Amino acid sequence: MTKQEKRKTRGWFALGAALTALTLIVPQIGFLEWFTLIPVAVALFRLTDGGLSLRKAYGYGFLTVFVFYFVLYHWFVYLYPLDFVGLGNAASVAVVIAGWLGLTLLQAIPGGLIFLGFAALCRTRAVRRYPLTKPFLLAALWVVFEWSSTLAWTGVPWGRLSLGQIKMLPVLQSAALFGSYFVTFLLVAVNALLAMAILTSPRRVLCASVAAGLFVTNLLLGLIPRFRPCKEQSAVTAAVIQGNINSHDKWSEDSYQNTLEIYGGMTREAAKAGARLIVWPETALPYNLRGRETLTAWLETLSRDCGATLIVGALWTDSEGREYNSLFLITPEGGFDGEARYDKRHLVPFGEYVPLRSLITALIPPLAELSALDDDLTPGADSGLFETEWGRIGSLICFDSIYEQLAAESVRDGAALMVISSNDSWFYDSAAVRQHLYQAQLRAIETGRTYLRAANTGISDVILPDGSSTAQIGALETGMEVRSVIFRSTQTLYTVIGNLFVSLLIVLLLALPISQAVLYAAEKKRGSAPESNRNIY
Numbered sequence: 001m002t003k004q005e006k007r008k009t010r011g012w013f014a015l016g017a018a019l020t021a022l023t024l025i026v027p028q029i030g031f032l033e034w035f036t037l038i039p040v041a042v043a044l045f046r047l048t049d050g051g052l053s054l055r056k057a058y059g060y061g062f063l064t065v066f067v068f069y070f071v072l073y074h075w076f077v078y079l080y081p082l083d084f085v086g087l088g089n090a091a092s093v094a095v096v097i098a099g100w101l102g103l104t105l106l107q108a109i110p111g112g113l114i115f116l117g118f119a120a121l122c123r124t125r126a127v128r129r130y131p132l133t134k135p136f137l138l139a140a141l142w143v144v145f146e147w148s149s150t151l152a153w154t155g156v157p158w159g160r161l162s163l164g165q166i167k168m169l170p171v172l173q174s175a176a177l178f179g180s181y182f183v184t185f186l187l188v189a190v191n192a193l194l195a196m197a198i199l200t201s202p203r204r205v206l207c208a209s210v211a212a213g214l215f216v217t218n219l220l221l222g223l224i225p226r227f228r229p230c231k232e233q234s235a236v237t238a239a240v241i242q243g244n245i246n247s248h249d250k251w252s253e254d255s256y257q258n259t260l261e262i263y264g265g266m267t268r269e270a271a272k273a274g275a276r277l278i279v280w281p282e283t284a285l286p287y288n289l290r291g292r293e294t295l296t297a298w299l300e301t302l303s304r305d306c307g308a309t310l311i312v313g314a315l316w317t318d319s320e321g322r323e324y325n326s327l328f329l330i331t332p333e334g335g336f337d338g339e340a341r342y343d344k345r346h347l348v349p350f351g352e353y354v355p356l357r358s359l360i361t362a363l364i365p366p367l368a369e370l371s372a373l374d375d376d377l378t379p380g381a382d383s384g385l386f387e388t389e390w391g392r393i394g395s396l397i398c399f400d401s402i403y404e405q406l407a408a409e410s411v412r413d414g415a416a417l418m419v420i421s422s423n424d425s426w427f428y429d430s431a432a433v434r435q436h437l438y439q440a441q442l443r444a445i446e447t448g449r450t451y452l453r454a455a456n457t458g459i460s461d462v463i464l465p466d467g468s469s470t471a472q473i474g475a476l477e478t479g480m481e482v483r484s485v486i487f488r489s490t491q492t493l494y495t496v497i498g499n500l501f502v503s504l505l506i507v508l509l510l511a512l513p514i515s516q517a518v519l520y521a522a523e524k525k526r527g528s529a530p531e532s533n534r535n536i537y
Helices: 002-024 027-034 038-049 054-078 090-111 113-121 125-128 131-148 162-166 180-199 199-228 258-272 293-306 356-362 398-402 402-413 431-447 495-498 499-526
Strands: 232-242 277-279 309-317 322-329 335-343 391-396 416-422 451-455 461-463 479-488
Touching: 002 027, 002 038, 002 054, 002 162, 002 431, 027 162, 027 180, 038 054, 038 113, 038 131, 038 180, 054 113, 054 431, 090 113, 090 131, 090 391, 113 131, 113 258, 113 499, 125 131, 125 277, 125 499, 131 180, 131 199, 131 499, 162 180, 162 431, 180 199, 180 499, 232 258, 232 451, 232 461, 258 277, 258 293, 258 335, 258 479, 277 451, 293 309, 293 322, 293 335, 309 335, 309 391, 309 416, 322 391, 335 402, 391 398, 391 402, 398 402, 398 416, 402 416, 402 431, 402 495, 416 431, 416 479, 431 461, 431 495
Parallel strands: 232 277, 277 309, 391 416, 416 451
Antiparallel strands: 232 479, 309 322, 322 335, 451 461
C-alpha cells in the first residue's frame, strides 16, 4: 500500500468515526447513524480481505475509536476555568487537556481491540467459508467493547451508539427487551451489511435486504413493550425543582442562606401546585447532614409545613468516618432519618475520588486536586430504595445513570418509580448536559419506569417509560415542573435477563477461535493441517 493509499484509508476511518460521533452530539440527525459507519466498514473489509496484519488492525482500530471519542468529548473545553476548585488558569488548561485527551486515550486503547479481534477472527475457517458473517462479527465486537466500558473506572460508557437514536424513540424501544447493546449491534450490523453490499456485487441485493430487514424487525420489536399490559400501583403528583446554583456559587462560604431560601421557596411553591413528592438535585445542600440538627430540623419543618415528601441531595458521614454523596428521604410524618438514604454507587473519578492517587499526584498534581471535596468519597453498597406510601422509589445520582446495571438492579429490587438527582453545572450549556439527559431516557426505556430527574442547573425532566421527555427545564434556567407520575410494578424483559444478549455474543466470539483451535489440533494429529490454519496461531 502506497503512502497516499494509507492516508486515504486513515481518512475513511476518521471520517466515519467523526460522523458517527456527530449523531450522538446532534441526535436530530440520528437517522444518519445507520450509514455513518459505512466508510469504516468498507475500509476495514478491504484491508482484511487483503491480509491485514494484527498490528496494523489494532492501529486502525485505535485511530477510529480515538477520533470518535475526541469529537464526542469536545465539551471538556467548557470546564475551563476551574477556579471554583482553586485552580489557576494554567492548571485549568492542563486539567482540561489531560481530561479530554486522557479520557479519549482510555477509550481508544481498548477500542483498538475491536479491529484486532476482527482481523484475527476473519482468518478462522468459519468466517472465511461464510463471509456474510463479517458484518455481525464486527457488530458483536463493538458491543463487547461498549459493555466492557462499564467494568472499570478507566472505561466510561458515555459513547453508546444507541444514544444517537434518542430522537427516534420507536427505534429504541427494543432496549426494553434486550438492552441498549442490542440497538448498538443492529446499528453496526446494518452499516457493515451496506458496506458489504457496496463491495460485493454478487451479494448486493442480499446484503441490502438483510440490512433493511434488521431495521424493520427492530421497529416491530419496539412495538411489543407498548402493547404489554402494565400493572400500575398508584400515582402521585410529583415535582422536580432546579435552583440553578452553579458550582462556582454552590461551594462558596456565603451560599448557605441563599441555598435555603431558593430551595425552600421553590419547595413551597411546588407544594402549592399540588406536589406531594418533591425531588431536589444532587448535593443541593453541599453540607454533611450528620450532626447538623439545625439544618435537618429545617428540612423536617419544610416537609411538614408543605405536606410533602422530600428527596434531598446532601453529604453524609457514617459512624466509621466514611463520607458519601447521598439522597435523603424526609417525610411529614417521619421527618429526617439518616438511615433512609441512598448512597451514590458509581463515583466520578477525579471529581469524587482520585484513582491511583499516589501515582496521579506524582505525575499530574492538578488532577489530584480537581475534586471540590477534601477527601475521597465512599461508593454506596446497594440500591437503597425509599419506602413511601405510594410505593418503593429507586435512586440514581448523576454518574450512576450512565451505568445500566445500576438502574436494572434498583428495579429488580422493587423500585416502582425512579429518581435521578444530578449536578451538571460543570458543563454549563454544552452538549455534555444533553448527552447526560439522553442516558436517563435510555434507562427509562430499559427499565420501563418513569424517571424524575432534578439537576442543579439543568436539564431537569420527567421522563416516561418509553423515554419521552415531558417536562424539561432547560440548562442554566431556574424552575420547577409538577406532574402526575405513576408507580409501576411490571418489569421489562431486560430487567429480568439483564445483559444476556452481550453474554451470548461473548460466547459466540469465543467459539470461533476455540473451534478453529480444535480443528487445527485434530488435523495436525492426522498430519493434514493446512498452512493457512498454521498462520493463524
